[in-house]
Amino acid sequence: MAEPAILAALKGWQPALPLAVAYSGGADSTALLWACQQRYPGQVQAIHINHGLQAAASIFEAHCRAQCAAWDVPLQVVTVDAHPQSGQSPEDAARIARYQALARAAWTAAEGGQGGIQTMALAQHADDQVETVVLALSRGAGVAGLAGMRPQWERAGLHWARPYLALGSAQIRADLTALGIAWVEDPSNTDTRYTRNRIRNQVMPGLAQAFPQIAQTVARSSAHAAQAAELLDDLARMDLDSTGAPPRIRALQALSAARMANVLRYWLRSAHGQTPSAAQLAQLLSQLQRCTTRGHQIHIKVGLGYIQRHRDVIDWYNPPVLV
Structure with a gap:
């Protein structure tokens, strides 16, 4: 049997260990948690962020607890207040709260004797990258925005990584189904009040139909934009030294x-x-x-x-x- 793509995607990735997976219970993070546990047994933890923004939040948490218990993966559950401040979008509020909570959870794990987490693995994939670039285009973003999501970076004393950026959502779900691994679907993903959901549900199907290789071509464009953004940052650092x-x-x-x-x-x-x-x-x-x-x-x-x-x-x- 061929190696599942969700596992093969980790070949060549050498994260600092131990690592934690940001685990929502959805298909993408479920696949990443399973693959990391297969590739780095005994070196993986899971962190679930309960945003408390919808009634299903307790169902997501219960599913994550049960799955981690079945896989013998240590789990840390963090509850956050992700309600937006004045002038802040719900998506931005949830994202900021999530990243702050993940960093705090990594420190808590070290203080609790579970081992200092060195790498935080996030499950965004190729389709998410296309959505990010389309969203950036809709906002008139510059090259930094058009670079999309970074595959890896460092912040708050942690290595952060997105090893699935070259893998599509359909492949992730197909692999989980073939392996008999269950996941939960977030009902808010179909709520078109959120900009990203409108892009996912209304724009992306048309793009994929017109340009079947859109994920791969956007990935190349994002890489070019990321390189340009790096050069602009180099120039800015030089100018900041003089100003x-x-x-x-x-x-x-x-x-x-x-x-x-x-x-x-x-x-x-x-x-x-x-x-x-x-x-x-x-x-x-x-x-x-x-x-x-x-x-x-x-x-x-x-x-x-x-x-x-x-x-x-x-x-x-x-x-x-x-x-």
Whole structure:
């Protein structure tokens, strides 16, 4: 019998061990958890995030507990508050809460004597990557957005990896069915109030019909965009060395408009975790280019805070919320 694709996809992947799988109970994370347990026996844990956003959440959790018990995989369940803040989309709120909870769970596992988790494995696949790029296109994203999801990166002292980005959803489900492995379907995946679900259920079928190789071609385009984004980051780091952090206004004005925009995006993202909208960045560039006198004030909303002038520099701050 041929090796299942969900297991073959891990060939050549050499994660730092032990590793944890973000396990929702859905088909994709079920396949990844099974494959990791087969490939790295005794070195795998599972982390289930209960978002508490729907009635089925308790069913998902119960399924994950039962499956991990059957496979003898240690499981940590984390409950989070994923309700969006003002101005935040439900998808973004859930995603941010999930990643923060996964990082905390990795630290908790180490403190609890379960072994320090070195790698966090996520089950996003090729179809998810296409959806991500289409979503980025719909928002007018630059090369960083068009690069889609990264296959691996480091954050919060962890290695993060997506080993299934070259594997399609249909193949994952076919392998699970052939192996007789059950999973749960999230009913919210068909709720078209969410942008990603509209793309998945309304846009993706047409794309797949018109362009059967869309997942592979998008993967190539994403790789090209990721390379371009890396070069832009290299240039931004060089420019940030000359402008300082926080950036000096005169040093920023010595750059072309394109390089000024690039270094400001990089500074806001790397130093403050903020991504300005196109309109916010355009307003900031306009203000900086006109800032030629001591009395010129700059106070612009950017992300969840504000850019403000302080003498010869600009800086970002997030004012406290008064309650």
